[in-house]
Amino acid sequence: MINNCTFSIIIEEYEYVWEVKTLLTAAKKSSTVSWTIPESFLIEWSWEKEDIDDHVERCLAADLSCPILVWDDKILDGCHRVVKALASGQSEVKAKVIRDIPAPDEILDFDCSNYENNIEHSFKDIVEIVKTKLSL
Numbered sequence: 001m002i003n004n005c006t007f008s009i010i011i012e013e014y015e016y017v018w019e020v021k022t023l024l025t026a027a028k029k030s031s032t033v034s035w036t037i038p039e040s041f042l043i044e045w046s047w048e049k050e051d052i053d054d055h056v057e058r059c060l061a062a063d064l065s066c067p068i069l070v071w072d073d074k075i076l077d078g079c080h081r082v083v084k085a086l087a088s089g090q091s092e093v094k095a096k097v098i099r100d101i102p103a104p105d106e107i108l109d110f111d112c113s114n115y116e117n118n119i120e121h122s123f124k125d126i127v128e129i130v131k132t133k134l135s136l
Contacts, residue, residue, distance in 0.1 A: 004065050005019070005020040005077065006019055006020065006105075007020065007069075007076040007077060008024060010110050011075070013109060013111075014107055014108065014109065014110055014111055015107070015108040015109075015110040016104040016106075016107055017104055017105055017106040017107070017108060018101070018102070018104050018105050019047050019074070019105045020069075020076070020077045022102055023069050023071075023076050023077060023102075024044075024069070024077075024099065025029075025102075027069050027096040027097075027098050028089060029038055030096040030097055030098060030099075031096070032067045032088075032094050032095070032096055032098060033095055033096075034092045034093075034094065034095075035068070035070055035094070035095035035097070036091060037082055037085065037086060037090075037092065037093060038073060038093050039084065040100060041075075041086075041088070041123060042114070042122065042123050042124035042127065043124060044116045044124065045075075045079065045122070045123045046120070046121055046122045046123060047074060047120070047121045047123075047126070052120075052121055052126070055080065055126060056126065056129050056133065058074070058080040059080045059084045059087070059113075059126065059130045060084065060130060060133055060134070061080075062080040062081040062083075062084040063081070064081055064084060064085055064090075064093065064094070064128055065094070066078075066081065066094070067093075067095050067096045068081055068082060068092040068093055068094070068095045068096075069095070069096055069098060070095045070096070070097045070098065071098040071099075071101045072101075076098070078093070078095070080125070081093060082123075083123055083127050083130055084130060085132075086127045087127045087128075087130035087131040087134055088131075088134060096122075101121050108111065109133055112126070
């Protein structure tokens, strides 16, 4: 796992941010379950304009034996693992489901006017790229 990873969600004009280490602590008592990846993951999830090669490499290196973190059907940590699982033909991954999410580590003001213009790669696109690289 990479240090300083975060999960954030935008609600109205605020971005609620959790450090993954906070979420891992919250998930410690949760049992590992088999979690079905929702079909909406491919369409509704995306990465912003970033170094896509880095994401592809992280997907290829992802350890599918490590459970992802889920809350309210949202993947809090583990999107690279989910992409690799889908690219490998799997529809389920190991997960720890957090029932009661802790308070966010940070709440930021958010200007959504730039956000929609910053999305470039849907997870569906990345799954196809990773699938191709896995078959080489």
